[in-house]
Amino acid sequence: MKMQSSFVIFVVFLLCCCNCNIPTPSKRPLEGATVNKFKSTGSEYQSEAYALSSIYLADLSKREEKVHATAVQYLKSLEDRVKLVKAYIADYNNSQTTVEKDINSAIREIDVGASPIKSFKMISRFAEDLRAIVRIRDDAENTFMERMMEIQGLHNWPTEDDAHDIMDGILRIQFFYKLNLTEFVEGTIDGTQTGVKLTSRHCWSIAQFALSLQFYTLALEWFSVTKWKLRQENVEERWPELSEEMVIAAERFTREHHDEHFDDQLKSGSPFIYTTRIGEGPELPITMREHLMNNYIGREFCTKNEFSFINFVALCNGHNFQTKEDKTKLRCWLERDLHPYFKINPLKMELMHETPSLVQIHDFIGEHWIQVLKRTANPTLKRPPPRKDEETTPRTAIYAWLSDEEIEEIDLIKKIESLTSINVATQKASDRLQIAAYTFGGHVGLHVDSLDKNAYLDERGDRILTLLMYLNDVQQGGLTVFQTMGTSAKPIKGSALLWYNSLKNGAVDRRTVHAACPLILGQKWIATKWTHLNENMFKWRCSTDPEI
Numbered sequence: 001m002k003m004q005s006s007f008v009i010f011v012v013f014l015l016c017c018c019n020c021n022i023p024t025p026s027k028r029p030l031e032g033a034t035v036n037k038f039k040s041t042g043s044e045y046q047s048e049a050y051a052l053s054s055i056y057l058a059d060l061s062k063r064e065e066k067v068h069a070t071a072v073q074y075l076k077s078l079e080d081r082v083k084l085v086k087a088y089i090a091d092y093n094n095s096q097t098t099v100e101k102d103i104n105s106a107i108r109e110i111d112v113g114a115s116p117i118k119s120f121k122m123i124s125r126f127a128e129d130l131r132a133i134v135r136i137r138d139d140a141e142n143t144f145m146e147r148m149m150e151i152q153g154l155h156n157w158p159t160e161d162d163a164h165d166i167m168d169g170i171l172r173i174q175f176f177y178k179l180n181l182t183e184f185v186e187g188t189i190d191g192t193q194t195g196v197k198l199t200s201r202h203c204w205s206i207a208q209f210a211l212s213l214q215f216y217t218l219a220l221e222w223f224s225v226t227k228w229k230l231r232q233e234n235v236e237e238r239w240p241e242l243s244e245e246m247v248i249a250a251e252r253f254t255r256e257h258h259d260e261h262f263d264d265q266l267k268s269g270s271p272f273i274y275t276t277r278i279g280e281g282p283e284l285p286i287t288m289r290e291h292l293m294n295n296y297i298g299r300e301f302c303t304k305n306e307f308s309f310i311n312f313v314a315l316c317n318g319h320n321f322q323t324k325e326d327k328t329k330l331r332c333w334l335e336r337d338l339h340p341y342f343k344i345n346p347l348k349m350e351l352m353h354e355t356p357s358l359v360q361i362h363d364f365i366g367e368h369w370i371q372v373l374k375r376t377a378n379p380t381l382k383r384p385p386p387r388k389d390e391e392t393t394p395r396t397a398i399y400a401w402l403s404d405e406e407i408e409e410i411d412l413i414k415k416i417e418s419l420t421s422i423n424v425a426t427q428k429a430s431d432r433l434q435i436a437a438y439t440f441g442g443h444v445g446l447h448v449d450s451l452d453k454n455a456y457l458d459e460r461g462d463r464i465l466t467l468l469m470y471l472n473d474v475q476q477g478g479l480t481v482f483q484t485m486g487t488s489a490k491p492i493k494g495s496a497l498l499w500y501n502s503l504k505n506g507a508v509d510r511r512t513v514h515a516a517c518p519l520i521l522g523q524k525w526i527a528t529k530w531t532h533l534n535e536n537m538f539k540w541r542c543s544t545d546p547e548i
């Protein structure tokens with residue numbers, strides 16, 4: 001199985017990109033998977049993928065409705081054909097006398113010619129019965145194939161890679177959130193009943209996939225739930241190629257490999273990934289997430305190398321690491337004074353963190369603007385091509401980039417300028433507005449928006465300001481977390497997050513490191529505006545004091 005996976009990229013990311021000095025990544029395998037193995041596969045992405053795009057998925061779902069209707073017809077034609085074939089065979093059988101079966105074929109040929117009844121029946125079988133069988137087949141196959149070809153249409157036929165992307169998303173959610181798999185396979189996702197269940201066969205596929213990525217403890221959870229489902233299902237419901245013995249054997253294999261890797265890790269001196277050997281015990285091992293969550297969360301760990309990641313996970317689960325003192329500084333207010341624009345319609349500001357400042361502005365954009373943004377973005381939403389700097393535009397969402405002209409009918413740019421008092425209009429001052437749409441599992445690892453060392457490549461200068469607008473309410477998951485600040489923002493429709501990426505001396509403000517938590521359910525649409533330095537030299541007050 002090809003080990004391409006954005007979860008994997010995510011793992012690479014968490015191990016080496018979150019601004020933490022983890023030694024050589026290859027010495028920090030996650031549940032035994034070597035990071036280098038992951039790295040080498042990063043470029044194998046297909047250019048478009050179903051799993052990540054709600055639009056492709058919706059399109060595919062419409063097409064499948066037609067395929068389903070065709071399949072129902074097709075089944076009926078197959079049944080009709082079976083009836084005709086049976087009738088043909090019976091007619092043939094009934095045309096032979098018992099005596100004939102004993103005489104040799106040379107005599108039989110003469111005999112057929114001698115009997116008008118037998119000759120008539122034989123000719124009828126060819127002229128009508130067999131012809132009908134062939135005709136029904138041709139009609140059914142043609143309609144069926146036509147429908148199937150339609151699926152090939154816009155975005156190609158979903159592949160094994162698409163299935164991997166989906167399973168990847170499921171594993172990511174499983175890892176990030178304490179997902180109850182028993183409930184999940186029965187259609188309840190994090191407390192919400194979706195009404196659609198998985199079968200033992202699906203569970204088996206996900207278990208195998210997790211195993212192929214060497215996520216042993218995740219795989220064991222899936223094997224366990226596979227067994228549970230197998231016992232529930234009727235024999236007729238089960239996939240014939242799957243048996244409980246197979247699952248038990250796979251579990252044993254997984255446990256052995258887990259323990260081998262555990263021993264290797266212990267020898268190499270970096271055992272923190274594992275809790276213990278599993279051996280043959282009947283209990284499922286405690287997952288890595290639980291182990292880390294139990295032992296290494298808290299403010300003191302937030303910025304410490306290997307623990308920063310688990311604190312990111314904790315923030316995604318709603319933890320907050322701000323101190324009492326931090327919290328006393330937080331407040332909400334109506335802002336009227338930034339610009340005359342806001343005199344009548346004041347901004348609803350919520351200070352999420354004081355220094356560096358992080359503000360969530362509620363009701364920043366209304367329904368009409370949101371519809372315009374989504375509608376304008378729709379035709380060009382695409383998965384980005386593979387790139388080295390995965391963190392800039394992660395491939396777990398689809399994106400569109402809108403120029404100022406494309407969104408002229410709304411006053412967004414002017415509103416952002418009024419809010420920030422810096423130049424946002426024109427391509428020189430800012431990036432085009434990025435629209436991103438995520439489906440479940442979609443996420444962005446820890447990163448800063450600053451271009452930092454690449455900034456000199458950009459004639460516009462570094463990205464000094466980020467304004468991130470939420471275009472919908474997210475059902476579950478999908479928080480925006482600021483690790484060093486120890487806080488998170490909820491995607492609330494129409495609200496916007498605002499922060500500055502650079503210190504006044506121009507250096508990157510690493511305290512703005514942030515991430516988008518995996519989405520558990522629903523979709524997440526955001527619009528982001530990054531504003532650059534060079535057009536704002538005089539508006540952006542410079543200082544040589546690194547503390548500001």
Ligand SMILES: *[C@@H]1O[C@H](CO)[C@@H](O)[C@H](O)[C@H]1NC(C)=O
Pocket residue numbers: 086089090093
């Ligand atoms: C026709 O005869 C074959 C053997 O000659 C037998 O296997 C089959 O069951 C018979 N089918 C019917 C419909 O009588």
Ligand SMILES: *[C@@H]1O[C@H](CO)[C@@H](O)[C@H](O)[C@H]1NC(C)=O
Pocket residue numbers: 180181182183
């Ligand atoms: C998962 O949910 C089921 C059904 O609600 C419950 O019986 C089981 O104890 C839960 N498992 C865990 C590990 O919480």
